[in-house]
Amino acid sequence: MSSHEDYWSIGELAERAGVTVKTVRFYSNRGLLPEASRSGGGHRRYGPETLDRLRLIRSLRALDLPLPEVRRVLEDEGAPGRVLEDAVEGRLRELGSELKALRWREAALRLVRECPPAEQADRLRLIGTVSLPPNTAPLARFWRAWLPPRMPARVMSAFLELAVPQPPDEPDPAQVLAFTRLHAMMTAPCPTGRQPQPEVHQVAGARGAAVLYTGLAEAYELAGPQLRRTRDPYPGEALDAYVAAYASAYGSRDTRQFRRLLAARLASGPRLDQYWELTAVVITPPGGRPEPTPGSADDWLRAALERDNVGAA
Template sequence: MLPDGLWSIGELAARADVTVKTVRFYSDRGLLPEAGRSSGGHRRYGVEALDRLRFIRSLRALDLPVPEVERVLDRDAADEALERAVAGQLREVGSQLLALRWKEAALRSLRDCAPDERAERLRLFGALPSPPSTDALAGFWRRLLPARLPGRLVTLVLDSVVPLLPEEPVPDQVLAFARLHALVTDPRLGLPGLRPAAPLPNGTYRPAVLYEGLAEAYTLSSDGVRAGRAPQDGGALDCFVSAYARACGESDTPVFRRRLVDLLARDQSLVLPRYWKLAAGLFAPGEPALGALHHHLSVALGAEVHGRLP
């Protein structure tokens, strides 16, 4: 320490266990208070600078970028800036941990599979984003949904058809998601023949009415499945048919039901059944997926129309 009780830049660096270059960097950005200058123009620092430098090191140890550190050191907004910075770092760490858990499950899948399966799995896992994301799945469904469907209904549909990624995935789940991701991002996948047609040729088709009604029908069907009821016993089947009828401005009649059975039989794609098969293990256990509920109701309607109900 100099006779005036201050430190040179080298002494401050030594006390803080950092390089002189580091001290100069933070000083040049105005983050370290200078107690004065020597007659030769050299910087002098006091205890306050040492405390500030140690605090900066603590913030940087949390991987806060320098601009965030500057905001935290702004006395007028220090508490709020630190809270935001910590929250942001927690999100970042959570994302990194999720990516590592998915990587671990993928490696276990590669380790445990047959040798002739490894090349395919490696290709599938290599195509996944890191950290894993369901953006591609949501984009797939957005392309399928009718144009100009209200945003609230788009959100409702996406919440029902795009599974939440497990935070602690097992190898089978990572493999299923990798195959699901490959399915929806396949450049050969064309929407013609995949996008459902207007429900029935007659009347004015109102897709918002259809999707609102189907949401109610699927909820009833899901409750019925968990309770062990048949679709026609809990009102789910009637609600399902009514959604289509109201969307077309028609009435629910035996004739309409026969036409609807024919439509549902034609409106088939190999892609969607595969989607639901792969996604099944990613939804919450015990919760029937929307695709399974739709199939459940369609089969029940066909059985009723063709007189096969008990």
């Protein structure tokens, strides 16, 4: 059992810990440093074990853990270390988000600095419309409105994963510009109240839409390696999957006549070329070869279909 001689004043504790009296008082007032007793004059007295507790608090605060998390770690008796592990993981996630925001701000500043003076106002306007790091929710909302109604959630989520570009953690100015333009394009009011959808995609019922987009996703994945190798469009497995997606959605079969009819319908529909061009910039590492998108894969497959039809004529 400790005697009163073993207790330290607030000044003695501060000196041993290498902090100010103000710091000790701050943590004491918040209940993080329990007092062992009070002197006859009413002054706080602390036991030697408080020094280790104060050092732990300082270490946790040096990691920028907030006071509520520090308190939880200090009170962690049932599962030693678990609360600390969770707190550290949470702070790491927060720091990752903060660092990403800083990198996006840096790239945005470089974008403004490097553009001609006549374009600076336009660049600033675009940058001011998005959060940094940017939020992809407006792009997802566009696609939910564009896609056929009543699509199964599973199919919708799978297509959104393909169609909505994820902002890179370390963007360059070109990627910042591309994403801000994407955001502006997708949030601009549509004169008709809804972005046009290709007639070829307007298949009957939710089941047809689910079959179509599931099959298209498979075809795009098969075409991806050919695009990365910059191979010219050609008939093959990817094209077969592409045609099969439409044939299944229409309740038809993959015949020569169907391929000709499909090519004609595809050629007459509206396109989203600018969206996919900007998406390719967003997802392609600086200096790298353009990454495939659903748009570029669809272009490649359409060209392969045209080539196949010509070859069979």
